[in-house]
Amino acid sequence: MESSRGPPKVKNKAASAIQISAEQLLREAVDRQEPGLQAPTQRFADLEELHEFQGRKRKEFEDYVRRNRINMNNWMRYAQWELEQKEFKRARSVFERALDVDSTSVTLWIRYIEAEMKSRNINHARNLLDRAVTILPRIDKLWYKYCYMEEMLGNIPGTRQVFERWMSWEPDEAAWSSYIKLEKRNWIKWARFEEEYGTSDLVREVFGTAVEALGDDFMDERLFIAYARFEAKLKEYxxxxxxxxxxxxxxxxxxxxxLHKAYTTFEKQFGDREGVEDVIISKRRVQYEEQVKENPKNYDAWFDYARLEETSGDVDRVRDVYERAIAQIPPTQEKRHWRRYIYLWIFYAIWEEMESKDVERARQVYQECLKLIPHKKFTFAKIWLMKAQFEIRQQQLQAARKTLGQAIGMCPKDKLFKGYVELEIKLFEFVRCRTLYEKHIEWNPANCQAWIKFAELERGLDDLERTRAIFELAISQQVLDMPELLWKAYIDFEEEEGEYDRTRHLYERLLEKTDHVKVWISYAHFEINVPDDDEDEAEEDEEKTDKDLKDERVSLLNAHLSFERTHGSEEDIEKVQKQMPRKTKRRRKLDDDSYEEYVDYVFPADDEQTKKLSNFLAMAQSWKQAGGTISGSGEQNGEASGKEANELMALYYAGLWG
Structure with a gap:
């Protein structure tokens, strides 16, 4: 009984040899479908039988429209049947009766009008359209039908008259566009007619009238292409x-x-190299215009646009592009939004000076740029320095100094001080340089580069005492941005001057502030290079820093080994090599209770201390088990408790590793 429950089990689950697809099922269903019933074909032996059949059908249609007069489909089927019987008068009668029932049915009007048009009864169709647009003036479909028929018949004045009637009802924009397109199409047709039967002057007159009539708002590229091709045909390139x-x-x-494609083809056929380049420039000009119109704050597009105009060489165009570009001021007073924008002013000023040769206009560009920048929130030292350099090129030294002085007074920056000092150094105005350096370090005493440059200036003037005083004042500052550079410059200065005792004293002072391994290595290298060949002191410095963190110890031992290989003996080299650590893999536990392997350094000195400690602990343990004693000055031997033994071991351990 249990085996009969559930769906039947398939014993053979292999794929069937004959696969059945959905396409096959549908094809079989269609092939096996019984043919539908077809009405028998009626053949009329004579005219009397035809009239009898027509009468019977008319009676059926009349019954349909009598039972449901408002159903326009019955009326339209009735009229269509009459048209098939070539009974046009009867068909018109049916349509008119239907219009008496519902004169607002747009579909009925369209079927009536199309029936007359298919029968080539143009006047009847025109009269119907006139009646339809009079009764239903707000139905655009009827107006479109009317205009289409008149244009297809070539009755352009009639089409224009229909459009004028339609426009008096103030339709939507699409209707006006259709009227405009009609005028465009027919201007070209008129021009072609004059080209075929008239003279070239008449053709030009037609095209000129078309351009004036359409204006700039409704310009059509096809009209201009036809006009240009006509002139090219007459070799009026x-x-x-x-x-x-x-x-x-x-x-x-x-x-x-x-239009662009046609112009490019024209220049390739009839133009020279300049003409082809002009076409390419005009294309790119249109592209850039679209980009800046879409996003006026796209400064990269303005850069490319200005460079394009600069290559064309049209001064007015270049100036116009730059003026439009700099008018796009960033929306916020945040420096990150101004970084790209400010280069528009820079390129503009450089172009006016170098390419346009208009010095006064370039000066005006710099001045307007400096007025625009919100200096209370941020500034651009580049603009101030470029303005000063511009004045120097114009041999206006006082104007340049005034510009930089104004910059330092309004918005001091390290870059401004640096540029001003470089200018005065080139002019050999060292007194002014001293004054500028003093103001610089007074404004920003944490700038190590300013202190170093100030000291280098005094050293270049052979005032060593002033140089030392500057360095001493600099290293005494509480806050410095790069103190390592300052100390290095001071030490290098004393070493280059041959003041080795002063240099050594500086290293000692520096090591009081930091215990970095690089300082020790530098100190040792200094001692190596001391002319008195006092290399023992250098070895002392190397050994003094040998016990430090493991990575630093490895670096220091490598430096020590390199030193011994250069200046030491074989015994010294072997001694250092014995101190070199060995690498070993170890495991450590992580926060998630997992383990990871890492490489650790094991130094021989550490192994010896560990060995000594192990021996000592073993001896202490034996002494404790034997009930040992602790001897001290002024005390007799006695038994030591386990607590005292543990304290002894802890103190010894701290003595080894503290």
């Missing part, structure tokens, strides 16, 4: 080029793609 340029300057990129 300059006229054609002027037409292309006129259209390209006034039409948007999206509406003049074909």
């Amino acid at each position: 300059e006229r054609a080029r002027a037409i292309y340029k006129y259209a390209l300057d006034r039409m948007a990129r999206s509406k003049s793609i074909s």
